[in-house]
Amino acid sequence: GQQLNQSPQSMFIQEGEDVSMNCTSSSIFNTWLWYKQDPGEGPVLLIALYKAGELTSNGRLTAQFGITRKDSFLNISASIPSDVGIYFCAGQTRGSQGNLIFGKGTKLSVKP
Amino acid sequence: NAGVTQTPKFQVLKTGQSMTLQCAQDMNHEYMSWYRQDPGMGLRLIHYSVGAGITDQGEVPNGYNVSRSTTEDFPLRLLSAAPSQTSVYFCASSYSFGQPEAFFGQGTRLTVV
Numbered sequence: 001g002q003q004l005n006q007s008p009q010s011m012f013i014q015e016g017e018d019v020s021m022n023c024t025s026s027s028i029f030n031t032w033l034w035y036k037q038d039p040g041e042g043p044v045l046l047i048a049l050y051k052a053g054e055l056t057s058n059g060r061l062t063a064q065f066g067i068t069r070k071d072s073f074l075n076i077s078a079s080i081p082s083d084v085g086i087y088f089c090a091g092q093t094r095g096s097q098g099n100l101i102f103g104k105g106t107k108l109s110v111k112p
Numbered sequence: 113n114a115g116v117t118q119t120p121k122f123q124v125l126k127t128g129q130s131m132t133l134q135c136a137q138d139m140n141h142e143y144m145s146w147y148r149q150d151p152g153m154g155l156r157l158i159h160y161s162v163g164a165g166i167t168d169q170g171e172v173p174n175g176y177n178v179s180r181s182t183t184e185d186f187p188l189r190l191l192s193a194a195p196s197q198t199s200v201y202f203c204a205s206s207y208s209f210g211q212p213e214a215f216f217g218q219g220t221r222l223t224v225v
Contacts, residue, residue, distance in 0.1 A: 004154070033212050042116075042202050042216030043155070088154055092212060100145075100213065102154030 006089050006103030012111040013079045021087060021106040022073040029091030029101075032065050032072035037086045037105070046087075047074070084108050114138050118203050118217035125193040125224045133188040133220050135203030143206045144186040145213060148172065148199040155202060161186055162209045193224045 006023045013019055023032070031050055035043035047058050049065035049072060056063055062075045072091075076083055089103040119134045137144065145160035147170075157170030161180040175197060177189040190197060201220045204213035 006154075031212060040218070042204070042218050044216070045212065045214045048212050090154075090212075100157060102156070104152060104154045 004103040010107040014111045019076040023089035023103050024071040028069040031092040033090040034074045035088045116215045116217040135186045137205045141205035142208045145204045146188045147202045195224045198224045
């Protein structure tokens with residue numbers, strides 16, 4: 001079946017650093033989504049991308065829909081402590097609401 | 113608006129027991145779905161519904177039943193719980209077919225012993 005490879009699996013951030021993570025797939029998706037999950041909570045939708053090449057920002061977050069439609073990245077600029085959590089990418093195929101495929105997540109933690 | 117409400121938050125079942133996980137949304141959303149999340153994994157779709165009276169299977173439907181008698185409610189039933197169903201379950205909704213799930217519940221942590 002379809003799979004998303006999300007990297008890195010985990011990373012440590014220091015306040016003020018920029019963060020980058022990405023998702024790749026062997027399949028084409030028509031929509032790319034990025035979610036954040038805090039401990040004990042459900043995922044929260046951060047950014048939705050609908051067109052190849054699209055670059056979208058939400059505050060300090062910027063995400064891009066890859067030209068090949070097989071990848072997407074998420075950047076967080078000037079990280080702050082409340083950015084810690086797990087970030088998931090998800091891909092959706094056209095015409096099939098049920099086919100939202102999630103990556104395994106990138107866990108963001110604060111550097112000790 | 114309460115958003116998506118799931119009950120219970122925690123549950124322990126014995127193997128073979130049955131139970132229903134409740135999910136309700138007050139946003140008049142047509143589309144609702146159930147996911148399970150296992151350690152180190154992304155969310156996997158169990159069942160979904162594009163409107164009252166319409167349900168369909170997702171990626172991992174075995175061992176689960178759903179129904180959608182009203183727009184607001186989308187319960188998930190485990191008929192005979194198995195240890196492999198130990199997981200965190202999330203219900204989600206979106207306004208309509210084709211819109212990504214923008215609203216998730218807080219989850220139900222289920223342990224089957």
